[in-house]
Amino acid sequence: MHVIATAGHVDHGKSTLVRALTGRDPDRLEAEKRRGLTIELGYAWTTLPDVGDVAFVDVPGHRRFIGTMLAGLGPAPAVLFVVAADAGWSAQSAEHLRAIDALGLRHGLLVVTRCDLVAPERAEEVAQSGSERIAESSLGHVDSVVISAVTGAGLEDLRVALARLCSRLPQPRTDGRVRLWVDRSFTIDGSGTVVTGTLGAGTLHRGDRLAVGDRVVTIRGLQSLEAPQETVAATARVAVNLRGADASAIGRGDALLSAGDWRLTSVVDVRLREDAPDLPREARCHVGTASLRAYVRSLTPGAARLTLDRAVPLTPGDALILRDSGRDGAIWGAVVLDIEPPALRRRGDGARRGAALLDVGAAELAALVRTRGSLTDAEAAGLGHDLAGLSGVSRLDCHPEMLGGDEFVRIGSRVATRDVVSQWTSALEAAVDDQARHEPLRPGLPLAAARARAGLPDLATTELLCRAMALDISGGRVAREGTRPDLGAKSAALEGIVARLGDRPFDAPERPELEAAGLGVQELAAAEALGRVIRLADDLILLPTAPALAMRTLAALPQPFTTSAAREALASTRRVVIPLLEYLDRRGWTRRLDAGHREVVR
Known part of the structure; x- marks a missing residue:
């Protein structure tokens, strides 16, 4: 499943667009239906050919509900940015884009709605203007589609663009520890407490024991896309029926955690996404679906220490937003660098600590790539690093065995160690040969199956590695060069x-x-x-x-x-x-x- 959040100014047609795509109404409150205004987070889903299930988190556009918007946007890996053709770029358009940029989101799509209300030239002008503004954010250059949810114009083009967006999303991690930020908690008669959220990493199983705050709970049941499940893997919208906690004791901003795998912290050191010499002393801190009061100590331009009003499960690389509600909604993006920072006791400790946080050495980055095996540019940026500064990197422009003696290999937007690339290469060759041996009539292995069998992180890396290995890719299948179907004894017939x-x-x-x-x-x-x-x-x-x-x-x-x-x-x-x-x-x-x-x- 892919999960995409909406963004954009109030009354620009976000909910109407989701309804047109899915056939489901994301607005669930009577007040929302009566006023035609999204107040709470809404959810709907559809199935796209060659992509599978796509779930949408519909967020409110009104600035009074900016905290709710951030709760929906925070855990989502991609965004559908909506601008109405008859209204153009508006105040909340800019504020939502600032939030997206602050979170460092890199995957998105611009949708210009209500094209039936304006001349085609006006709709294209709005799309061009919106694309130029978005290009200056972390999203960079995105596809744009002009549609009318009322007449249906452009909806098929939008589905194609959505499929293209989903194909570019990084492969989620489905193993390891779980952190599910809760965005809704309620009670169902006969079932008990149910919480919902976007599962960004890991896998949930019915019967798992999880921690929430200082309580241990058990997963009594799971649902995803309105269907019961025994197991749900990231990325997914999921509803979790819990045993061991009342709905009143769990709310938005809490997190379901793999028991014993997370440390709660209330003091963190962060790197700001841009210099911010005018940081407020107190701000709202948004991370996941949580909204916390934070006391801010600027260490040096570009780095700060946050003291939060309650302990939450954070890890280095987490993206968060600082918001000053008293200054016209000013926001800053930050990345968590240290969840157990040292005490600052002596004069000058803060400045020295800030300088140390900003001094990201090549040795530290190299150790990070070695530990993980591979890292994308986006992942490195989320951890406060730039892979462009890594030395000893060969670009994959020939068979991996013919590369020089550098320790690292760049494959598209990913850098991996030579050992990992060698493992991927051997596993790919074995998978391709196994397919040809056991299925001579269809010797080509589907690219997705090749990725899974070789343990590669995503399809883009798989395709680039296959081409470097001079493997043939045709019709979505990969085989050794010159491999042909073999009819064997049936050739004579x-x-x-x-x-x-x-x-x-x-x-x-x-x-x-x-x-x-x-x-x-x-x-x-x-x-x-x-x-x-x-x-x-x-x-x-x-x-x-x-x-x-x-x-x-x-x-x-x-x-x-x-x-x-x-x-x-x-x-x-x-x-x-x-x-x-x-x-x-x-x-x-x-x-x-x-x-x-x-x-x-x-």
């Missing part, structure tokens, strides 16, 4: 049918004949891949030369011609001729005029 078709090119074999020869759908698909036949249907085959031969005959008929005339001229049957004519139509060689007539396109 195929050649007998090919010989007969050479004499009677439109006398396609019937299914019993194919079955007697041991040629099923997979064998025929392999024969087509080898260029021995073409398939007009799963079990309807002709020679590759048959379409050209048919055109020679059809062109000699009086135009337009009927299906019956074509059948008689080709000495064939309707079972063969109708699919053949449809094939010629798709090629643009013939044109269907009505139910009974066609003509040759000259």
Whole structure:
């Protein structure tokens, strides 16, 4: 599943857009429906071809609910930024973009809504202006789509753009410790306490024991996309039925944690995403779905120490937002660097500590990559590092075995150790060879399966590594160069049918004949891949030369011609001729005029 949050000014059509995409109303409160205004977080989901399930977290746009907006945006890996064509860029558009930039989000899509209310030129102008503003944020350059949720215009283009966005999202970590920030808590008669949230990493199982605050609870049941589940892996919207806690004791901003795996802290040192010499002494700190009061001590421009009003589960690399509600909503983004900072007792300790936090040495970054095996530019930035400063890095522009002696290898936006790349290379070769050995009719391994078998972190890295290894990628499948399907002992039977078709090119074999020869759908698909036949249907085959031969005959008929005339001229049957004519139509060689007539396109 992919999870995407909305963002944008109030009344620009975020909820209407989600409703049009999913067929579900994200607004669940009666006050929201009555006023046409999103007050609380809303949720809806849909399924996209070749992508799977996509869940949307719909956030309020009104500035009075900025805290609720941040609670929805914080745990989401991607954002759908909405601007209305008839209103253009507005105050909350800018504020929401500042929040996105402060969180360091890197994946998003601009949607210009209500294009039915303005001229096309105006909608494109709004899209261009919005794209330019967004490009200056952490999102960078994003795709833009102009739509109307009322007329449906552009919705298919939006689904295509959403699929493209989802394909670019980093592969979530599904092992290791769990931290589920709670965004809603309630009670269901007969079930008890239920909490919901966005699971960004790890996996939940029914029966797991988790910690929330100082309590230990047990997962009594799980739901995702309104269906009961035994297991839910990141990334996912999930509802968790808990045993051992009342709903009144858990609320937004609490977190369900792998018991014993997290340390709660109330004092952290952070790196600011930009210099902030005018930080307030007190601010609201937003992390995950939590909103905390923070006392801020500036250590040096670019670094600060936060003392929070309660202890929360944080880890280095967490993104958070500091918000000064007293200064027109001024916000700053920050990254957690240290959750157990040393005490500052002597004069000058703060400045020295700030300088140390900002002095990210190459040795520290190299150790981080070695520990993790690989790191993306985005992941490194979230931890306060820049992979561009790492030395001893070779770019993957040839087979990994031919690279120089550098310790690290850059593959697209990821840097990995040489040892890890060697493991991936060996595992990929073994997976590809295993597929060819066990499935000779379909020797190509699906790219997603290759990624999973080799333990690669994402499809983009998998594809780049395959190309560097000179593996063939075709139709979403990967194989060694020159690998072809192998029919084995059934080749002789195929050649007998090919010989007969050479004499009677439109006398396609019937299914019993194919079955007697041991040629099923997979064998025929392999024969087509080898260029021995073409398939007009799963079990309807002709020679590759048959379409050209048919055109020679059809062109000699009086135009337009009927299906019956074509059948008689080709000495064939309707079972063969109708699919053949449809094939010629798709090629643009013939044109269907009505139910009974066609003509040759000259």
